[in-house]
Amino acid sequence: xxxxxxxxxxxxxxxxxxxxxxxxxxxxxxxxxxxxxxxxxxxxxxxxxxxxxxxxxxxxxxxxxxxxxxxxxxxxxxxxxxxxxxxxxxxxxxxxxxxxxxxxxxxxxxxxxxxxxxxxxxxxxxxxxxxxxxxxxxxxxxxxxxxxxxxxxxxxxxxxxxxxxxxxxxxxxxxxxxxxxxxxxxxxxxxxxxxxxxxxxxxxxxxxxxxxxxxxxxxxxxxxxxxxxxxxxxxxxxxxxxxxxxxxxxxxxxxxxxxxxxxxxxxxxxxxxxxxxxxxxxxxxxxxxxxxxxxx
Numbered sequence: 001x002x003x004x005x006x007x008x009x010x011x012x013x014x015x016x017x018x019x020x021x022x023x024x025x026x027x028x029x030x031x032x033x034x035x036x037x038x039x040x041x042x043x044x045x046x047x048x049x050x051x052x053x054x055x056x057x058x059x060x061x062x063x064x065x066x067x068x069x070x071x072x073x074x075x076x077x078x079x080x081x082x083x084x085x086x087x088x089x090x091x092x093x094x095x096x097x098x099x100x101x102x103x104x105x106x107x108x109x110x111x112x113x114x115x116x117x118x119x120x121x122x123x124x125x126x127x128x129x130x131x132x133x134x135x136x137x138x139x140x141x142x143x144x145x146x147x148x149x150x151x152x153x154x155x156x157x158x159x160x161x162x163x164x165x166x167x168x169x170x171x172x173x174x175x176x177x178x179x180x181x182x183x184x185x186x187x188x189x190x191x192x193x194x195x196x197x198x199x200x201x202x203x204x205x206x207x208x209x210x211x212x213x214x215x216x217x218x219x220x221x222x223x224x225x226x227x228x229x230x231x232x233x234x235x236x237x238x239x240x241x242x243x244x245x246x247x248x249x250x251x252x253x254x255x256x257x258x259x260x261x262x263x264x265x266x267x268x269x270x271x272x273x274x275x276x277x278x279x280x281x282x283x284x285x286x287x288x289x290x291x292x293x294x295x296x
Contacts, residue, residue: 017056017063017082020112021089021105033065033080033089033105034112040120041065043078051123052078063089068127073134080105144182151187158191166207169195170214177219196225205231212240220251228257237264245275248282255282259289266293 015037022032034042041054043065052067065078079092091103148155162168174192179185185193195201208229215222227237227244237258248255258264259272259282272278273286 015110016084016087016107019110020108022108023103023105024108031091031103031105032108034116035063036112036117036120038117038120040123042116042119043067051119056082062092068130070130070134073138140182144184147180147182147184154187155191158188159195162192162195163201166203170207170210175211175215175219175222177216177221193222193225196222196229199230203229203231205233205236208232209236220247220254223247224251224253224257227254228261230262232261232263234263234265237261238268241268245278248278252279252282256285259286 018035018037020032020034023030025031028046030044030046032042032044035054036042039053039055041052043050043052050067052065054063054065056063061082061084063080063082065080066075067078068074069076080089081092082089087107089105091105093103168174169192174189176186176189184190196203208226208231212223212226215226223244227240241258244254244258255272255278259269269286269289273283273290275283
């Protein structure tokens with residue numbers, strides 16, 4: 001019996017660093033760590049809950065939790081200093097200033113909720129999939145960058161051609177909205193769209209008008225760029241406003257750009273601001289512009 005008791009006590013001593021630890025604060029200030037015997041841990045702070053693998057450096061009394069960050073695509077470490085005497089952890093905050101309060105987490109329970117144990121068991125397979133997806137996305141990004149680099153000479157040639165003769169873009173080949181397998185516009189179309197975005201590239205208003213008249217009815221992303229061009233006069237914006245109301249029902253950014261265009265007549269801005277049958281993404285920019293004019 002004494003041997004069993006001694007063995008049980010020794011095991012308890014060895015597992016002092018396991019269990020649920022918390023600062024037992026309220027609301028968003030609460031911080032909780034769950035350390036499981038499987039080598040998995042859960043950190044909860046404010047609205048963040050993260051699972052990772054832990055390792056204990058007994059010599060330094062430091063427990064490190066390795067957490068994979070899918071957005072950064074790398075492992076991040078959370079370090080905790082274990083105090084065996086008080087059975088508590090202190091979060092080791094990098095660059096902590098002298099006099100800052102300690103981030104102490106005290107032992108709450110040896111029992112970790114069953115749902116967390118289940119999550120720990122599922123974690124290795126889940127993290128494997130996350131890393132595989134991150135690797136695939138990284139490869140896709142690299143392929144896109146390599147493709148852009150290969151296309152650079154042709155891209156620059158088309159940009160120079162458009163700058164020298166803007167009417168070039170009236171050709172139907174520039175109006176397609178089809179993307180390449182890598183999710184990009186073909187070289188010519190990308191060059192065209194980039195020149196529309198760059199307002200240092202001059203476009204005759206006649207060319208812009210013909211584009212507004214000729215681009216396919218469902219190619220609203222191109223109209224978004226066209227109605228933002230500074231060359232459009234108040235007369236042209238007034239002329240296309242009724243059509244823009246229809247276009248704006250499928251892409252409100254067209255109307256938002258008209259509302260913010262410096263050449264748009266104030267009467268149109270007022271009309272747009274008062275519309276009840278359009279998305280707020282279209283009407284709010286008009287309302288904000290009116291408010292700004294009233295404050296001026």
